[in-house]
Amino acid sequence: MSPPSSLPDARPAFSWSGPTLAGLGLIAIAACGLAPGLKENPLARWILADTLAPARVLPLIGLGAMFALIAGRALLAALLLFALGIVAGLVAEDRLLALLDHLPRAATSLFYAGPISYLASGATLVVSARWRIRLTPPAALIFGAMLGLTIKLTDPSLHEPAFTATPLLAACWIVAAVTLTLRAFWRGWFPVFGRILGSWLLAIGLLYGGASLVPKREPPPPAVSLPPPSAPGAERAIPGLPVPDEPAPFPGGDRFKQP
Amino acid sequence: MQSRKHLSWSTLGIGICLGLLPFPAAAHIIQGAQGGFGSGFEHPLTGPDHFLAMFAVGLWGAQMGGRSVWTLPVTFPMIMVAGGVIGMIGIPLPGIEIGIALSILALGLAISLAWRPAEWFALVLIAYFALCHGYAHGAELPLAADPADYAIGFVLATGMIHLFGIGVGLALHKPMHGKLARALGALIGLGGIYFLVPAVLAA
Numbered sequence: 223m224s225p226p227s228s229l230p231d232a233r234p235a236f237s238w239s240g241p242t243l244a245g246l247g248l249i250a251i252a253a254c255g256l257a258p259g260l261k262e263n264p265l266a267r268w269i270l271a272d273t274l275a276p277a278r279v280l281p282l283i284g285l286g287a288m289f290a291l292i293a294g295r296a297l298l299a300a301l302l303l304f305a306l307g308i309v310a311g312l313v314a315e316d317r318l319l320a321l322l323d324h325l326p327r328a329a330t331s332l333f334y335a336g337p338i339s340y341l342a343s344g345a346t347l348v349v350s351a352r353w354r355i356r357l358t359p360p361a362a363l364i365f366g367a368m369l370g371l372t373i374k375l376t377d378p379s380l381h382e383p384a385f386t387a388t389p390l391l392a393a394c395w396i397v398a399a400v401t402l403t404l405r406a407f408w409r410g411w412f413p414v415f416g417r418i419l420g421s422w423l424l425a426i427g428l429l430y431g432g433a434s435l436v437p438k439r440e441p442p443p444p445a446v447s448l449p450p451p452s453a454p455g456a457e458r459a460i461p462g463l464p465v466p467d468e469p470a471p472f473p474g475g476d477r478f479k480q481p
Numbered sequence: 482m483q484s485r486k487h488l489s490w491s492t493l494g495i496g497i498c499l500g501l502l503p504f505p506a507a508a509h510i511i512q513g514a515q516g517g518f519g520s521g522f523e524h525p526l527t528g529p530d531h532f533l534a535m536f537a538v539g540l541w542g543a544q545m546g547g548r549s550v551w552t553l554p555v556t557f558p559m560i561m562v563a564g565g566v567i568g569m570i571g572i573p574l575p576g577i578e579i580g581i582a583l584s585i586l587a588l589g590l591a592i593s594l595a596w597r598p599a600e601w602f603a604l605v606l607i608a609y610f611a612l613c614h615g616y617a618h619g620a621e622l623p624l625a626a627d628p629a630d631y632a633i634g635f636v637l638a639t640g641m642i643h644l645f646g647i648g649v650g651l652a653l654h655k656p657m658h659g660k661l662a663r664a665l666g667a668l669i670g671l672g673g674i675y676f677l678v679p680a681v682l683a684a
Contacts, residue, residue, distance in 0.1 A: 276518050277629045280637075336629060348555065414551045422640045425558035426632050429565050429619070433628030436569045 240402030247395045273389040284343030284423045286400025287416050296355045303363035311370020331434035335368040340427025347420025517627035521634025533672045535639050537588035539646020545597050554643035560608040564615025578680040580613030586673025592666025
């Protein structure tokens with residue numbers, strides 16, 4: 223499969239913009255995790271634990287790949303609708319939540335924002351190039367709305383602007399780094415790999431959504447085979463039963479020990 | 482043709498001999514609670530039955546060539562999800578362990594015989610196998626401590642094994658007229674018998 227003819231050739235000056243962006247971001251992440259001042263910062267810790275969790279990063283990589291596989295007006299429309307979706311997710315949060323609340327167990331599953339993001343990016347990547355051009359703009363709108371909603375729902379600070387802007391910046395960084403890198407180092411097999419990646423994202427979205435829809439079950443207790451009571455050492459196999467050779471510990475006895 | 486027959490009969494003979502050995506029953510469904518990304522990622526890589534089937538899907542697709550290189554690995558996870566959802570809901574589906582073992586045996590035989598069926602037929606076959614594998618893992622998912630991370634780890638590892646199978650298949654396509662890939666298929670088929678015998682005995 224050859225790349226879409228409308229994809230522009232990357233200019234030498236811009237060809238390293240994607241990897242440079244990715245490198246700078248990774249340095250910033252490393253600084254958040256290692257620098258003594260930033261390490262204890264609640265915002266930095268939250269970004270590392272929540273915004274950059276695998277479940278949040280993977281659909282963003284998918285979106286970056288989606289943008290890399292289209293060009294021209296379709297790309298422009300997709301970028302605009304992505305931005306519009308983010309604004310809608312941040313501003314019209316209540317309306318979106320009311321809409322998603324019709325889904326069962328929505329409130330306990332972050333209103334399915336995660337699975338919907340996976341499905342939007344996966345479905346767009348897995349289809350043929352012709353359908354991808356048509357599906358990417360609406361999928362980008364849905365994705366943007368879910369991204370905005372997730373940022374609002376997972377905000378631990380009660381409307382601190384930094385806790386909205388930083389995860390948004392991190393998400394845009396991931397998407398831009400992936401898109402620019404793929405476009406700069408284009409290979410003919412990218413669309414095929416895009417379809418394979420799309421099938422993974424779809425599968426994850428459906429499993430993730432399905433697991434959230436199904437009530438959580440308790441794991442079955444481990445099978446314990448007990449020896450007959452007459453068997454030597456049987457008392458050791460029964461948890462909680464005092465062993466005759468060892469006296470039962472006196473409760474709180476360690477308090478009387480000399481340091 | 483002669484060598485193909487010879488290979489398949491020798492595969493069957495060795496397989497039956499190995500099958501008669503007292504192997505422990507294959508346990509595909511893991512007991513107890515699963516963790517997050519780590520245990521999801523680790524599960525396909527450490528479960529030899531799942532690993533062999535995923536690897537064989539990629540290898541067979543590469544051996545068939547053309548669109549099958551990607552249609553087989555793309556179809557597998559999507560149908561696997563359907564099986565996963567059936568497993569999650571808890572609908573009983575008998576013979577899953579046998580289906581998983583059969584998938585390894587059938588894929589191994591298909592590779593060893595360099596079988597190139599019509600694409601739709603290969604996809605139907607793959608879909609059935611994916612249903613069996615998906616069911617086994619779907620039953621586990623609601624038990625997972627973090628279903629999202631578990632699903633991500635599990636699907637990523639599965640996809641990577643597919644890619645590994647495609648890579649090996651493409652690398653072995655030319656040398657010795659693809660005989661190495663066929664020999665690998667015979668070994669996978671033996672693995673299928675290894676898992677099939679205890680699964681049938683336990684049924």
